[in-house]
Amino acid sequence: MKQLHAIGTATKGLTTEGKVYWRSGNGDENSIMIISDEESYVSYSTSFLISRARKNIETLENFLVEFTIEKLTSEYGESWESRIPERTFEKLDQQRRRNEYNKWINVPQDHIFCNANITDFADIYRQEWQLFKPTFGDKEITLGKLKEIGYLRNAIQHNSELESREYIFFNTTVERFLDSFQNKNT
Numbered sequence: 001m002k003q004l005h006a007i008g009t010a011t012k013g014l015t016t017e018g019k020v021y022w023r024s025g026n027g028d029e030n031s032i033m034i035i036s037d038e039e040s041y042v043s044y045s046t047s048f049l050i051s052r053a054r055k056n057i058e059t060l061e062n063f064l065v066e067f068t069i070e071k072l073t074s075e076y077g078e079s080w081e082s083r084i085p086e087r088t089f090e091k092l093d094q095q096r097r098r099n100e101y102n103k104w105i106n107v108p109q110d111h112i113f114c115n116a117n118i119t120d121f122a123d124i125y126r127q128e129w130q131l132f133k134p135t136f137g138d139k140e141i142t143l144g145k146l147k148e149i150g151y152l153r154n155a156i157q158h159n160s161e162l163e164s165r166e167y168i169f170f171n172t173t174v175e176r177f178l179d180s181f182q183n184k185n186t
Contacts, residue, residue, distance in 0.1 A: 049167035053156045056174040058104040060149075063178060064121045065105055065113045067135075072124075075131050081112055088123040092116055118150035135181070149173055 072080035081089070095115040107113050113120075122143055125132045129139055136142040152170040155162055 046164055046167070049164060049171065050156065052171050053152075053167050056171055057153055057156065060174050060178065061105060061117060063181070064118065065107060065116065067181075068121055068124060069113070071131055071135075072128070083124070083128055084112070085123050085127045088120050092120060118146055118153050122146040122150060145173060145177070149177075 069080070072083055076083055084092070089112070092112050092115060096110060096112060099109065105114055105116070125136070125146070126139075126143055133139065149170055152162070152166060154160075156167075156170065
């Protein structure tokens with residue numbers, strides 16, 4: 001059916017009951033319609049959750065890059081990179097030198113943050129907490145949430161099998177975090 005769909009002779013959709021169907025033909029008595037079982041719907045639903053999670057990863061990591069650079073630069077000027085914890089800096093520098101980078105991060109490929117992720121920023125915030133405290137508030141809550149979503153971020157990006165509730169938790173937490181930050185700055 002997927003091959004027929006690819007060439008335009010079959011359609012895919014959802015029934016009113018939420019089941020995935022494939023239809024070949026124009027609806028006359030010679031048409032073929034296949035309604036799949038619940039697993040297909042779950043798979044369809046999970047695909048949506050994964051896609052949303054990956055978009056949230058991109059949005060969050062770009063936000064963290066811009067926000068962190070802005071805060072560190074305003075406090076330390078051009079020497080802000082020296083404020084990155086040594087282990088985190090070494091890891092990021094190695095990845096940068098190996099030309100590993102996240103294509104969605106809005107910095108040049110030779111920038112120190114070209115492959116930074118949520119846990120890297122949590123390390124920076126932990127070391128420089130006094131600088132970030134006015135924005136984030138409670139240290140343990142903020143770093144705890146970043147640790148949780150950092151773990152899920154890595155699982156999502158490396159295609160580990162997660163349950164729907166884990167994707168929902170990740171998406172909700174990231175979206176609420178970004179919304180609350182935007183509300184603080186408006």
